Amino acid sequence: MNSPPRIKKVLVCRIGSLGDTIVALPCFHLIERSFPDAERILLTNFPVHLKAPPAASVLDGSNLIHGYMRYTAGTRNPGEILRLAMKIRRFRPDVLVYLMPAREQSAVQRDKRFFQWAAGVKHIVGISKADQTARRKDPASGLYESEAVRLARSLAELGDAAIGDPVNWDLRLAESEKESARRALGDLAGRALIACGPGTKMQAKDWGQENWRALLARLSETYPTYGLALIGAKEDREASDYSSQDWHGPKVNFCGRLSPRETAAVLEYASVFLGPDSGPMHLASSVGVRTVIAFSARGLPGVWYLTVGNHEILYREVSCSGCNLETCIVEGRRCLSAITVDEMAFAVDSALSKKYGNPGKAAPC
Numbered sequence: 001m002n003s004p005p006r007i008k009k010v011l012v013c014r015i016g017s018l019g020d021t022i023v024a025l026p027c028f029h030l031i032e033r034s035f036p037d038a039e040r041i042l043l044t045n046f047p048v049h050l051k052a053p054p055a056a057s058v059l060d061g062s063n064l065i066h067g068y069m070r071y072t073a074g075t076r077n078p079g080e081i082l083r084l085a086m087k088i089r090r091f092r093p094d095v096l097v098y099l100m101p102a103r104e105q106s107a108v109q110r111d112k113r114f115f116q117w118a119a120g121v122k123h124i125v126g127i128s129k130a131d132q133t134a135r136r137k138d139p140a141s142g143l144y145e146s147e148a149v150r151l152a153r154s155l156a157e158l159g160d161a162a163i164g165d166p167v168n169w170d171l172r173l174a175e176s177e178k179e180s181a182r183r184a185l186g187d188l189a190g191r192a193l194i195a196c197g198p199g200t201k202m203q204a205k206d207w208g209q210e211n212w213r214a215l216l217a218r219l220s221e222t223y224p225t226y227g228l229a230l231i232g233a234k235e236d237r238e239a240s241d242y243s244s245q246d247w248h249g250p251k252v253n254f255c256g257r258l259s260p261r262e263t264a265a266v267l268e269y270a271s272v273f274l275g276p277d278s279g280p281m282h283l284a285s286s287v288g289v290r291t292v293i294a295f296s297a298r299g300l301p302g303v304w305y306l307t308v309g310n311h312e313i314l315y316r317e318v319s320c321s322g323c324n325l326e327t328c329i330v331e332g333r334r335c336l337s338a339i340t341v342d343e344m345a346f347a348v349d350s351a352l353s354k355k356y357g358n359p360g361k362a363a364p365c
Contacts (some may be wrong), residue, residue, distance in 0.1 A: 010038045011093035011121070012065065013100055013111075014055070015045040015073050018260055018279030019304070021058040022286050023148045024099055026161040026168040028064040031097055034158045040066050041091060045073045057260040062172040081118070088119035097158075098126030099151055102135045126154045135303065143302030163307050169286045173265050181265030184258060188227040188250060188269070194219060194348075195229045195270035195289070197280035198243045199236025199255065204328040205276045207294040207336050209242050214341045215274070217246035219348060224248070229270065230255060231263050231280050272351045274344070277304055285309055290351045294344060297321040297335035298328070310354055312347035314339045 012031060014024055031040060042065045044053045059065045069087060072080060096115055100108075108127055115121040136145045145153075152161035162168050182189050198212040216228065227250045230240040234256025244251055254266060264283045267273060273284035273291045277299070284291050285306040293306075295315040300322045305313055316338040320331055 005094070007035045007038045007094045009091060009093045010035045010040045010095050010097060011043055011069070011088065011091060012040060012097045013043045013071075013115075015071060016101065017054045018058060019282040020101070020147075021055040022169075022279070022282035023146070023304075023307075024151055025058075025064075025171070025286060026148060026163045026165075027097075027099055027151050027155055028059070028062075029168045029170070030152075030155055030158055030161040032064050035095070038094070040064070041069055041093075042067070043069045043071050043088075046070045058171065061174050061177070061261065064172075081114070085114070085118040085120075088115070088121065093121060094123065096121045096124045097155065098124055099154070101147075102150060105134075125157060135300075138302075141302075143305070144300045145302065146305050146307045147303055148307045166288055166308060169308055171261060171264055171286055173261060177259075177261050178265045178268075180258070180262045181268070184254060184262070185229070185252070185266060185269060188229065188252060191250075192223075192226045193229055193270045194223065194226050195231060195267055195273045195284065196240070196243070197231045197236070197273070197275035197278060199232040199239045200276045200278055201233075201235065202326050204298045204323075204325050204333060205278070205296040205336075206333070207276055207339065209239055211294075211341055211344075212239075212243035213246060215344050215348075216244050218341065218345050220247045220249060222345070222349075223352075226271070227251060229266055231258070231266065232256075232278075272348060274348065281306070285311065290354070292344060292347045292351055294336060294339050296333070298323050298325055310351075312351050314343060314347060 010031065042055055044055045046053045053068050056068060071084065075081065100111065112124065112127055115124060135150055148163050152163050155161060196216065200206050228244060228247050230244055230253040232240060232255040237253060237255035240253050240255050254263065258266065260283060264287050267284045267289050268287045270289050273289050275281050275293060277293060277295050281291055281293055285308060288309055290310055291306060292312040293314065295313055297316060297318055301315055301317055316335045318335045
């Protein structure tokens with residue numbers, strides 16, 4: 001019997017932002033296990049005017065991916081599509097792993113034709129069955145399968161992505177990244193810590209600065225021995241400063257000061273992370289931190305829920321759930337306005353109680 005040909009080059013197709021990359025981590029680990037000796041290149045979207053894709057801020061240094069190929073999401077420019085096809089042909093992947101977001105079957109089949117006919121890819125993993133890219137719903141719970149589960153299911157022919165195993169969420173942080181976190185935290189590295197990322201670029205996900213300010217003020221009284229670390233992008237710095245004005249203990253605002261991987265190293269020190277549905281939420285989960293999340297209902301329930309560890313998800317299903325709006329004006333974000341400061345504070349108490357096995361009113365010794 002002939003032995004299977006050696007896989008030398010793998011092209012992985014996955015677009016999206018920080019969170020989209022993190023939820024695919026178990027699949028990236030599975031791809032590495034399946035093709036350990038192959039050169040693994042990620043075909044992904046690059047922001048305009050930037051030389052590196054969002055995925056690089058998560059994957060660089062992990063050795064899960066060795067390089068990147070540019071893709072303009074949603075492009076219909078014939079010249080650009082032709083250039084991409086020629087670039088893939090020059091790379092000559094032995095396997096293409098399809099990790100695209102859930103899409104209509106017409107779009108999936110269009111992608112398949114492009115990769116096979118235009119780009120010359122002979123073997124594609126991830127779209128061999130019509131239902132692999134569709135999202136399933138559990139009739140008992142009413143929840144849709146998470147994106148992490150859907151992606152893992154689509155790669156079943158490669159093996160079990162084992163999304164419940166924390167090892168498969170490992171970012172493989174370098175010692176230099178951990179040292180940067182220690183230096184940035186200073187004295188906060190030696191005490192119990194609450195991390196919060198109240199900012200979001202999407203209005204429809206914003207729980208509101210007044211709510212975050214009221215919550216942090218209450219937690220400052222309830223947990224006087226805790227420090228506070230605020231995380232997010234540079235654009236979130238002002239919102240984080242405002243939200244934490246009434247925090248009485250030590251605090252530091254890291255927004256825009258650390259890379260996502262350095263932020264993950266900071267989060268390893270936290271007892272709990274608070275925030276909206278966001279990239280920092282996924283970072284916290286990937287390093288094993290419990291989270292308390294004020295979840296917008298713009299997405300269907302379950303799709304972006306965290307799938308490893310114990311988390312407190314506050315989601316209000318309303319008549320317009322699953323709207324996918326980035327800006328909510330007509331409904332006034334009623335899915336989020338229905339989540340109260342009292343509920344969030346209770347969820348923090350619950351998260352800390354589960355972590356330490358006590359009411360959690362003070363930091364453990």
